[in-house]
Amino acid sequence: MGDRRTAKDGDRRLGRRALFVGGTAAVLGTAVLGTAALAREELGRLWWRLPGIEKPRVAGAVDFPGARWVAASPANLRRADRPDDYRIDRVIIHVTQGGYRSAVNVFQDPGHGAAAHYIVSADGHVTQMVRELDVAFHAGNREYNERSVGIEHEGFVEDASSFTDAMYEASARLTAAICGRYGIPVDRGHIIGHVEVPGTDHTDPGPHWDWARYLRLVRAARTAPVKPQRSA
Known part of the structure; x- marks a missing residue:
């Protein structure tokens, strides 16, 4: 979350009516302009949301083995079918600027306007609040929301002691799994801090986040056997 508690970015969920009307307009408009490829791309992102086509979801399912599921408010995300409709090619590292419980509470608050896919606690527990197939705000x-997975870390950017060994190791395993799932390179071009997102005023994860150590751990986890995480 970094310096502010809200991070609205103009994402809006499309209703059924918007899907039909918008889809028709896209086809007609692009036919006139001669850019049918763009129309196909946009409609390809939306077809699965038609009545009777939307993919079933398993309540409480997690994408990272051993993670605890706590659902974020639906107002803080946009349902999608990634990576089929939006390519995932980034992991974004955040710091909560508060405790684990406060982060969970704000992500469950529909008025907050933001949520990350995961929260990693100081003791190394991983909580998933948004499915990776959905766009978290x-x-x-x-x-960047559409193309990334966001990971919050319990603590404060100005407090080096926030970033414990257990946190680094658990987060590295999580990021390694995400990178492996979507073919994301393990480098600083694809694993970035919130501070590096264009157009934002956040500073997390801050100067005390050890990027060199973190990338070493992620690379090591990519080649190590998968181990189930501890349940919270």
Whole structure:
């Protein structure tokens, strides 16, 4: 979350009527302009939301083995079908600027306007609040939201002691799993801090986050056997 508690970025969920009307307009408009490829791309992102086509979801399912599921408010995310409709090619590292419980509470608050996919606690527990297939409002930039997975870390950017060994190791395993799932390179071009997202005023994860150590741990986890995480 970084310096502010809200990070609205203009994301809005499309209703059924908007889907039909918008889809028709896209087809007609692009036919006139001769850009049918753009229309196909946009409609390809929306077809699964038609009545009777939307993919079933398992309540409480997690994408990272051993993670605890606590659902964020639906107001703080946009349902999607990633990576089929939006390519995932980034992991964005955040710091909560508060405790674990306060982060969970604000992500469950529909008035907050933001949520990350995961929260990693100081003791290394991983909580998932948004499915990776959905767009979480965490980056403060719509394009980056659509193409990334956001991971919050309990603590404060100005407090080096926030970033414990257990946190680094658990987060590295999580990021390694995400990178492996979507073919994301393990480098600083694709694993970035919230501070690096264009158009935002956040400073997290801050100067005390050890990027060199973190990338070493992620690379090591990518080649190590998968181990189930502890339940919260």
